[in-house]
Amino acid sequence: MNPKVLKTLEFDKIKELLKEFAASALGHARVSTLTPSIDFEEITDMHEETDEAMTILRLKGHAPLGGIFDIRPHVKRAGIGGMLSPGELVQVGSTIRASRKLKTFVEELVDDEVSIPLLQAKLDSIIPLPHLEQEIRSVVDDNGEILDSASDTLRTIRTQLRANEGRIREKLERMIRSSNASKMLSDAIITIRNDRYVIPVKQEYRGHYGGIIHDQSSSGQTLFIEPEAIVQLNNQLRELRLKEQNEIEKILLELSAKVQESGEELLLIVSVLSDIDFMFTKAKFGKSIKGSKPIINNDRRIKLNKARHPLLPIEEAVANDIELGNDFSSIVITGPNTGGKTVTLKTLGLTNIMAQAGLPIPALDGSEVGIFHSIYADIGDEQSIEQSLSTFSSHMVNIVEILNKVDHESLVLFDELGAGTDPQEGAALAISILDEVHGKGARVVATTHYPELKAYGYNRDGVVNASVEFNVETLSPTYKLLLGVPGRSNAFEISKRLGLSETVIQRAKSHIGTDSKEVENMIASLEQSRRQGEKELEEAHEFLKQAEKMHKDMQKQMMEYYEKKDQMFEKAQQKAETVVEKAKEEAEQVIKDLRKMQQEKSAQIKEHELIQARKQLEEAAPSLPKSSDQKRKAQSTKRELHPGDEVKVLSFDQKGHLVERVSDKEWQVQMGIMKMKVKESDLEFIQTQKKVETKPLAVVKGKDFHVSVELDLRGERFDNAISRVEKYIDDALLAGYPQVSIIHGKGTGALRQGVQEYLRNHRAVKGIRFGDAGEGGTGVTVVKFK
Structure with a gap:
């Protein structure tokens, strides 16, 4: 390209x-x-x-x-x-x-x-x-500092270093706190010069401390002296630092060799x-850019649905439908300047280049883009001062180069073809150039303001005229591309709205030929028909939206009706069962009384007759039909449900998969991209989750890889809670979680404050926040890792 x-x-x-x-x-x-x-x-x-x-x-x-x-x-x-x-x-x-x-x-x-x-x-x-990663982390921290644990020798050397530095500071502290120190020292501080500990001594007391002078102030009144009492300790410190450096180099070389391996x-x-x-x-x-994946073809077809220029703000860019390569291979866009013709050209060319570079394009789904071996463009004023070329000459140099290279696998974009010269000759050249490129089989889009090209698409196969819409009422372009409609001259309408005399306008119209008037009338008629068609299409879309809304409302009302019906049925059933139960109790009491009378008065009432009477009472209780909810419950309890099972949500008549049990009576169900809580009584088992066999991957995970995404600390003592948080963060990091939640409750706030203070100082924590309303609010801290 x-x-x-x-x-x-x-x-x-x-x-x-x-x-x-x-x-x-x-x-x-x-x-x-x-x-x-x-x-x-x-x-x-x-x-x-x-x-x-x-x-x-x-x-x-x-x-x-x-x-x-x-x-x-x-x-x-x-x-x-x-x-x-x-x-x-x-x-x-x-x-x-x-x-x-x-x-x-x-x-x-x-x-x-x-x-x-x-x-x-x-x-x-x-x-x-993982082994190399772990070895590096055991030697170097995230700030690039060598850890003491890098080797036993380094740990020993650094222990000696710290002890030696402590002895030096202790001696110097005694010196600067002595009774006459304020008189002899410029400042009661310990500082370092040339990697050796020194104190600032006034010039006149330079011999009091002995030792070595390492530096002096700009005025010369203060000398930075290493007292004789610590010279030997500073020498030892220097030796230990050299040993430390040698050990570090040894460690780094060993680690570098492992990187090489x-x-x-x-x-x-x-x-x-x-x-x-x-x-x-x-x-x-x-x-x-709200882009989409285009359909790629090898036939050099372009069909862009609501394409926008990707460099313009989305809310400002005008979306256009552009087609090329099916019914026609050339488009000639006519109309006045500042109407958006150049933007349309660039949108088409840039969108095709983006598609051939593997980028999403700023158009709706279903857009189609062809593959072109070459894209040529002659756009804008490319006047060359160095070559002393006029605008027309500059354009013509580009056009000559294009005509020499163009073939059937090319896309050619001409902006203001033939401009910069005599209108009659420019229009003739434009027609000839378009014929040449079109004849070679290339895909062509050209813009021009020459009226002679308005009829170009009507007498040539494979060519279509187009224009960019202009609003005469507001005297401004709408930037909307109109395929099949040539650009219409709006000079008279604009002049009239700006206040030009009607007499002048009518006189001007008399100078226009009959053919021009007919073309303008034809274009006006086309525009009116197009606007009427668009209006009717918008009305049809509005009716469709209303119908869809009514359909959704009806579905919702039906759901509410069935739910209310089941509730009322269940309530009536419970009331009836209560009445029957009370009747049974009364009947049982009557039987007891009869039995008592039999025993007391030796009445001739036999036991089997009493049993038969009780049975008849029980059979007298009405058998009520089950509600739809009870039927679903009966269906759902036929088999125990497990996470991953495929189920049918009866109220929605939709299939889904069980994610997890929310409570004893509810499950979280995944239906497509939507997750929702559903009562177990509303679920019907379909089949168990299919186990997918995957190839084992050589990934090393922590031993607690299957750790929960939440840690509950409620009821824990502070020290034990912090210990659990420390271990949990390590486990979550090994598991590769980007975010976890720690539940500490609200309480007095002491546990929450302690947990958040620990998290803020943890090197792997990127940030923390309280949970949202649905996550537990201030009783939960959400942790994000780096």
């Missing part, structure tokens, strides 16, 4: 916007080298990758891409035996950790049956290096993370 055309159509500005969404220098570098492709398979694959990333952003809102660095120079230097600095080792460890977290994140998505095969294949290709694996990790960062960079950009 010609770099000049990319700049003309402002693809470089698109790349600058893209860079803002890159999570690392790797993604930034990939954007810098981004160019449109002409290979169908490559373009299709790029869009599939971008679409997977957009799917993840839509479901999760983010992807864990923090902590990625370009460690290729570090690996290369380690490969030739060089020693890596602590900061470089931190970057190596951070990049390994980022790959591990991303791998865990993708595994969880796959477990949730999210289809992301391209991203999964990329991460499956890398080999995790894993060089190939590290380079593969960098390559994969670079691809993934670039995927999400494109996806985030697509989300920001």
Whole structure:
């Protein structure tokens, strides 16, 4: 693709916007080298990758891409035996950790049956290096400082260092607190010069302390002296620091050698993370412009639905439907200046370039884009002062170059074709140039204000006229593209609204030929018909919306009706059962009285007759039909439900999967992208969750990987609570969770304050906040990790 055309159509500005969404220098570098492709398979694959990333952003809102660095120079230097600095080792460890977290994140998505095969294949290709990551973290902290635990020798040396520094400070403290110190010292402080502890002594008392002078103030009145009493201790301190430095270099060399051993694996990790960062960079950009994945074809067809210019604010940009390559291969847009013709040209060209570069396009779903081997554009005033060329000459130089290179696999954009010269000759040239390019089979879109081209599309196959709408009432363009309608001259209408005399206007109209008047009348009629059609279409859409709303309202009312019916039926049934139960109790009492009478008066009432009478009383109780809710309960209790089971929500007549039990009577059910709480009585079992066999991935997880996303501390003592929080944070980090919740309750606030103070000082915590109203409010602290 010609770099000049990319700049003309402002693809470089698109790349600058893209860079803002890159999570690392790797993604930034990939954007810098981004160019449109002409290979169908490559373009299709790029869009599939971008679409997977957009799917993840839509479901999760983010992807864990923090902590990625370009460690290729570090690996290369380690490969030739060089020693890596602590900061470089931190970057190596951070990049390994980022790959591990991303791998865990993708595994969880796959477990949730999210289809992301391209991203999964990329991460499956890398080999995790948890041992190297752990070794780096055991030697260097996140700030690039060597830890005491890096080796036993280093720990011993640093213990001696601290003890020696303590003895030196103790002696110097005694000196500066002595009775005559205020007289001899400029200030009662201990400072360091040339890595040696010194005190500021006034010039006149330089011999009192002896020792070595290391520095003096700018005035010369203060000398920084190392007292003789600590010279030997400072010498020992210097020796210990040299030993410390030697030990650190030894540790770094050993660690650098381990980086060298894993060089190939590290380079593969960098390559994969670079691809993934670039995927999400494109996806985030697509989300920001409300872009969509285009349909790619090899037939050079373009069909853009409500396309917008991506560099214009979404709320200001006018969306247009643009078609090219089906019924016609050339579009000639006529009409006055400042109507938006140039923006339409750039929208078409830039959208096609973005699609061929694998980027989402600023158009609605279902838009189609063809692959062009070359895109040519002659847009704007490209007058060359250096070459002493006029505007017309400058345009003609570009057009000559285009005509020499154009073929059937090209897209050509002409802005104000033939402008800058005599109108009659310019129009003739424009027609001839359009015929030449159209004859070579190229796709062409040209703008012009020559009236002679208004009829161009009516006597040539494969060519259509178009215009950009102008509102005569407001005297301003609407920037809306009208295919099939040539541009209409609005000079008379505009002049009339601005106050020009009707006599002058009528005299002007008399100078226009009959043919011109007929063309203008025809265009006016077309515009009126189009406006009427659009009005009727809008009314039809409004009726459809109202019908859909009524349908939803009816469904809601039906649900409420059945629910109320079941409630009333259940209430009546309970009332009837109460009445029957009371009657049974009274009958039982009568039988008891009869039995008592039989015993007392020897009445001839036999026992089997009493039993038969009780049975008849029980059978006399009415058998009430079950409500729909009871029927559902009977159906649902046929089998015990488990998380993951496929069920049918009877009230909605929809299938879903059980996520988790909320209470004894309720489940959380996933129906499509929606989760909701449903009573168990409203569920009907369909089948058990199918177990998906996945290939084992060589990922090292913590022993508590299946840790809950919540920690409940209510009722705990403060010390025990902090201990539990410390262990829980480590487990959550090993599990790769981006966010967890800690439940501490409201109470006196002491436990909450202590927990939040600990979290603020934790190096892995990015931020904390109280829970929302639905999360527990101030009784819960939500923790986000880096």
